[in-house]
Amino acid sequence: MGALTRKLLDLVFPPSIYCISCGNLIDETRVYSLCDKCAREFKWANGKTCEKCGRILGDDYNGTLCGECGQSAHAYEKGYACLEYGSCREVIHGFKYLGRMYYAESIAQIMHDRLAEAASEFDAVLPTPMYKPKERKRGYNQADLIGGLLAAKTGLDYDNDTLVRRRNTAPMSGLGKEAREENVRDAFAVAEGKADAVRGKRLLIVDDIYTTGSTLDACAKVLTDAGAKSVCFIVLAAGASGANV
Amino acid sequence: MEEKICTLTEIIYHNKENCFTVGVFMEEEGEFTGTGYIPNAARGRRFKLSGVWKEHNVYGRQFSFSSYSEETPDTGEAIELFLASGAIKGVGRKTAQLIVGAFGDDALRLMEEEPQRLTQISGIGPKKAAMIGESFRAHKELAEIALYFQQFGINARAAMKLYKVYGRETIAAVNENPYQLIDDVFGIGFKSADRIAFRLGLDMNSKYRIKSGVNYLLWQYVNDGSTYVPQSILLEQAGVLLDVPMESVEENIIEMVFEGVLRLELLEGRKVVFPEAYYMAEQNVCKNLIRLERASLKPIQTDVEGRLSASGRRAGLALSENQKYAVRESMKNGVFVITGGPGTGKTTIINAIINILENEGIETGVAAPTGRAAKRISETTGHEASTIHRMLEYYYSENDERMKFRRTGQNQLEYGAVIVDEASMIDIMLMNALLDAIPSGARLIIVGDADQLPSVGAGNVLRDMLSSELISSVRLTEIFRQAKESMIVVNAHCINNGEYPELNKHGRDFFMLSRRGERLIADTILELCLSRLPKYYADCDMLRDLQVLTPVRKGTLGSINLNAELQAVLNPPSERLAEKAFGDKIFRVGDKVMQIKNNYGLEWRRGEARTSMGGVGSTGDERVGVGFRDGGAADLLDGAEGETEAEGEGVFNGDVGFIRAIDLENGTLTVVFDDVRFVEYDFSQLDELELAYAVTVHKSQGSEFQLVLMPMYAFPPMLATRNLLYTAVTRGKKAVILVGSEYHLRAMIDNDHIKERYSGLCSHLKEFLLNE
């Protein structure tokens, strides 16, 4: 997304007068453009979270890794999630499928607050890339919208043309873990001539949700192979933790 | 399906919410690991489990049971384990040994059928034998009831609450009308009752169900601080909750209006629903404010101006024009409101007002919403202050079987002036009671800080009075010269104005320690409490003078977890210290605890010296006294002047004390409040106590502490607000220490959102005048 498009986007950000989750009328003092009820009912990741993928674990949960991370390794170093998916699915739905691009402002702010000082541990922010023809068709890449704003808020470099998606992939929903991995195999690459943007860098990938991590693992793998010092990610929401005990 | 009769010998994992339990069970053939759902799993209980063997890839072979029932223990060993678990009142470890030693496998049958034979054991008299028998019977009944409720997904703790209310009739009462549980049993909500009704196959469209649902929703708002709910919101939410058409909800609301339960009103152009009591309270508060405002006052003879300059000179501080205005207007108006932050001279003004009123010979009552605030005002003004409840003579009425005020509209106070401080904490119900009792012609001076968190109870009394602009008021904004020395005061004002505070100024009292991540923040708090602060503030006692505050209850930095961690380092388990587990908490002798609800009937007596308490338990081993660090209670007795009654009633929400003794045999726990008031809690009352090493900012309202320590982290946006931070910071006297993320400190200051409360007082006040 070019600078011009981003400027245009600023113009179309409507004043936040409706809750981005339930659509209730709110006043401008509400943080994240959420009404009191939604802000209260969202499951925020401010308790115990998986040390690897960042998803919410119950306070009573034994152990430091979620069931899934306990069983399989990941290519990324560490993830941050802000919310449990089930509690904020309306926000993601509106943002991704109803064209509510202006949600990006709230989402980026939520991410910034989640990272707080940890933001200083990174050199650059990268969005999960979308297959270009698909992005043109949809008009925007939601990860790119959030990523640009998050980079501006944190003061980190923003890099949305280094990590690219080489082919279209099938929608992830409905696929099992193995099918997902197969689906994204070789789908990502570091753009030609961009190796310097990666080598020795501590990178933060931005995406909207985290489920099994196949996409983020695939991204992390190509970046690490290209010499990145570390690859972490932040997402708005992650699924609830898997099996307990 | 396989059945196993076994004893739970070790708990590996127990989730209190869904009751999922992993434990080691012992049967005749040996031990095995079992997994399944058991409410309140406790070692020593015997179960019949039905389930199947499963192979877990990490934990190996496990018996996974799908149902359980409690078995009466049948061997001497099992009986002893069961009795020693503390389930039976009057039986501790030693008594359990003695009983099983004497009666062996027959012990339980005997306790049930012929309890008097227990008197054969030395130390058990007829009275105690009867108590043990009764307690065992009750336990058995309870076990049956708990089993019955298991099928409805109601856990044993909730079943115990039901049993306390309905006794043997529990099952019948619930079958008849499960919704009555909501009113009768604390902690049973609409959703539990509804689940039971569903299982019992009751009609989902019944009026009783819809009305219960409406009440449930309405009270959720009231408990959250609102006095009403817009009807459209109520209808919509009730429709969703109950899955019934909105029209039938509306019909039921109208019926409830005719029954006198609810009030429908058109407020500022929209239909709103009040619980009747809250509607009446708001109306009354309006009427009374106007009554007091309009009454003719006896003019003041004193030379107010002269006194104002004189008192300024004497105290070494000149009153500002605004402060003089506050004093003058307090004399001229029937009702006057003074609001301002710390260091703006509210106490000086109160002193000047009292001085003038005393000179006039006007009898003046001074009160505050909490005992702690009242105590502080007594200390700073030298004028005896009491709680508002005490001023209004709150008492238990035998006739009505409830608490009432003796001072009412019919039996008003005999004061010519009333000053109430910490008015931000006064909710609509208390304001209503207070105003009723104030006679016309008396001056009412209301002092508070409207920027603090609002009252815990419903209403927005102080803010509404100020924003109505119908009650005369003054807002103090200037900080006193001396107060400017304190960074706590200066920074509190910064925060309140949305500016970032100045941190870590050398030699000052406002600090921020940067720590990243909740674990590191928690560890730093522990380390500060344990070693760094005691060194730096040698004159402060870390148990009494230091308070850890937190915005939240849950999570690593929530009050529940911080309490457990602070307890482990500040008052660790010891052979010498008796303990009592209650729910997920452990109370230990020496623990700092807080009363978490007002209990006006709870009796206290003035303690003598602490040595009289220890070692008088019947078995000796389970009742141990503890001394505080330097200077036991006896030394501190001298400090508590003015409290001379030998005994009294009433322990209030927010009162903090220390556990002096735990008596497992008699099922009681003794707490000492203010060093001299001894209160004995029955174990069944322990839900009124919480550990108080760390408390939520909401619970700390109205209290002040020498040292305040608070984590700064990514708290939920509803709580990470400017006025919560402001309230927390203004609790500190000597030092405020924040630990965590400066980013989040700034984010909290930027978040000036104040949670919406529906309150009609301001509109009602304006309406009252319009209608005249």
Ligand SMILES: [Zn+2]
């Ligand atoms: Zn909402």
Ligand SMILES: [Zn+2]
């Ligand atoms: Zn994980």
